[in-house]
Amino acid sequence: MARFYDVDITNPLMLGTALYPSPAILKDAFKVSGAEIATVSLRREQGAGQDFWSLIKSMNLRLLPNTAGCYSVKEAVTTAYMAREVFDTPWIKLEVIGHTDTLQPEPFALVEAARILSEDGFQVFPYMTDDLVLADRLVEVGCRVLMPWGAPIGSGLGLNNEYALKTLRNYFPDIPLVVDAGIGLPSHAARAMELGFDAILLNTAVAKAQDPVKMAQAFSLAIQAGALGYQAGPMEVRDMASPSTPVIGKAWL
Numbered sequence: 001m002a003r004f005y006d007v008d009i010t011n012p013l014m015l016g017t018a019l020y021p022s023p024a025i026l027k028d029a030f031k032v033s034g035a036e037i038a039t040v041s042l043r044r045e046q047g048a049g050q051d052f053w054s055l056i057k058s059m060n061l062r063l064l065p066n067t068a069g070c071y072s073v074k075e076a077v078t079t080a081y082m083a084r085e086v087f088d089t090p091w092i093k094l095e096v097i098g099h100t101d102t103l104q105p106e107p108f109a110l111v112e113a114a115r116i117l118s119e120d121g122f123q124v125f126p127y128m129t130d131d132l133v134l135a136d137r138l139v140e141v142g143c144r145v146l147m148p149w150g151a152p153i154g155s156g157l158g159l160n161n162e163y164a165l166k167t168l169r170n171y172f173p174d175i176p177l178v179v180d181a182g183i184g185l186p187s188h189a190a191r192a193m194e195l196g197f198d199a200i201l202l203n204t205a206v207a208k209a210q211d212p213v214k215m216a217q218a219f220s221l222a223i224q225a226g227a228l229g230y231q232a233g234p235m236e237v238r239d240m241a242s243p244s245t246p247v248i249g250k251a252w253l
C-alpha cells in the first residue's frame, strides 16, 4: 500500500489516459489493471470533448491532473491553478519540460514551480530526473512524493539509471517514490518495484500495445510480483557459486 499525501492507495499502478485506440479500450484497460489513479492533462485533452470527460468521470478514479506540455514556471503554475479549479483536487503532477527532444524536466523551473504551488496548498507530484540533489531541493520546497523518470516519456527504454533510482530509494526511505515515464515492458515495472519503489506511472506502453487491455493486465501482475519480491527480502547476490544442494554425506558415496 502506498500513501500519497493523506491518501492510501492499494494498487501501485497509475495510468495515463492518452493515446488509447478508443475510449472503450481505455475503459477496459483501467478496469483490468485495477488502477485507482489516472493522470489527465487539461491542456492535451482540452479538445477531447465531453464524451472523454464523462467517461473518465464514470470510471470513479482518483484524478491526478498534470501540467504536460508546459515549458516554463508561469505556464505550469497557471495550468495547475486551472486544473485545481476544474478537478477540485489539491493534487498536481508537475511537469516543466526543459528539452524538446528528450522531454527532460527543467530542474530549476521545476523546483521554483513546486515551491510556488506547495506554498499555496497544492500537493505536488513532481516529474523529475533521477538526480539526488534535485530530489533534495524538491523535498525542501514541500514535495512529499517524488516521481523520477525511468527514461524519456514515450521511449519505452525502461530504467536507464538503476543506480540513481536505488540512491533515491536509499536517501528518501520515507518519501513515496514513483517511477514515471519511459517504462516499456512489464519487467521494467517489476524491476522498479523490486528496487522498493512505491508505484509506477505509465501510459504509452499500455496505450500503444497491440492489445492494450492485455498489456494493462500484464503490468498489473508484474507490479504486484515486483512489490512482493521486494517485501519478501531478496537473497544476497554473490560473485561465487554456492551449492544449493547439501554436500553433507558426499564422502560416503
Ligand SMILES: CC(=O)[C@@H](O)[C@H](O)COP(=O)(O)O
Binding pocket: 015, 016, 017, 018, 039, 066, 068, 152, 153, 154, 155, 156, 180, 181, 182, 183, 201, 202, 203, 204, 205
Ligand atoms: C501520461 C503522462 O503523464 C506521461 O507524461 C507520463 O510521464 C508517462 O510516460 P510514458 O508514456 O512514457 O509511460
